[in-house]
Amino acid sequence: MAAPYAVKLALQSLKKDKWINLLSMLTIFSGLFIFSLSYLIFYNVEAATRNLPEKFSLVLYLEDNLTRDNIDEVMASVRSRREVAAATYISKEEAFRELKATLKNSQYVLEGIDDNPLPDSIEVKLRKDAMSSEPVRKLAETAKKIKGVSEVDYGEKFLSTLHDIRKGVRIVGIILASLLSIGVVFVCYSTVKILFYRRNDEIETFKLLGATKSFIRAPFLIEGAVIGASGGMVSLAALYVLQHFVIFRMAAEVPVFRTMLFPADFFLSLPLIGMFLGISGAVIALGRLKF
């Protein structure tokens, strides 16, 4: 089929059935806009929690009276683990100095403590890929069994909460994205199906005159693409308005909005996502044409 004629037929149909097409486009816009807002939240939660584990460390408290050789053995044993990025020895004197420095405004807390009550310790930093609760828990258990280690301390609760938040946001994001994508595909499906039924007589005539399946399908696919892409473009425009007129203004009043990130690259692809979903809906709606 001559492509310009398919475009002409599609544009004629878009114009002729403008209300149903407009309604579909607005429904797709709503779906993509909600999808984008969810992505915005997901993206910011991800960004905010991504660097937190770098501050996380595992502390191995050592038994008293270990020789330098014993400490080196413990250090070597810890460093041999794949999950370990760095291990630093902190002597009890150093730890006490740090404690004093930390409590310099609250010296009364240390009043009456003459001897250093702190043990020697090893601070362990972990690799990024090992930074989830299960591997850290296993490492802590293994570390506890190393000769010379009396106790292992790590922010188990913090790490597992952080892990749960990220996992939860991801799961909700995937479910929401899937549901909204299905919704957008369904809207395009029903629109094209209605248009197809309305033009059933015309399509029958096309077939009897010798039209191929691609000749019949092309205008509907173009319509699906245009409706989907238009929905995506309106979503993009709405996000622009949201960023410039809502988030920027609120940032002056609410500090959390100042650090908010806006994934513009992803949002710029919304018309393409809409177009893809629109074509998918049209393909499903047209199904298998019979002659």
Add this chain to the structure above:
Amino acid sequence: MEPAGPMIHFQNVSKEYENLTALHDLTFSVERGEMVFLTGPSGSGKTTLLKLIYVAEMPDHGSITIAGWDTTTLREASIPFIRRNIGVVFQDFRLLDNRNVFENVSLALRIRGVGEREIKSRVADALKTVNLRHKADSYPRRLSGGEQQRVVIARAIVAEPTVLLADEPTGNLDSETAEGVMRTFKDIHAKGTTILVATHNRDLYRNSGKRIFRLHGGALVGEEVC
């Protein structure tokens, strides 16, 4: 199309609709470049027979060959290309009301991927043949029954098919216009097109010197030259 044997050949063809026999054990041939008439009362199976030729229906038994192609064993994707060699004057016209006469006639060429310039000249010629050039911008609903019928004929001939099928082509026409339509068919036939006209109007085939197939109750009950 393959240049060998008859243009249309039915071999023991039967067709039923929900246990109602539409055609029963038909065997006949139409030669290349021949013009034949198909006659019989309403419900005798004329339209069904034409539908089998342009592959809008498939037979329950037997085989149908169009220009050497057995339509009963065709792949579905080949059907459009068989239909492009067959011009059909439908009894119910099948004109698109939302398109004007020019657009309706040009559709047969657009489907074949013909260029815009050629479309304009060929549609103008076809409309001239049926004496409707002045109605190119009119919409079907604004035309009389006879004019609509002539638009359908223009659409059927515009792509110069090798076979032309006409289902009651003069059913809505006065005798003068009907004569004009038949003259058009004869002109097209003179160029070598195979034509099959289904009609119960005796005036169309009387003294034509063409073969007439008589259908009754779905069976071929007679063949003669008038």
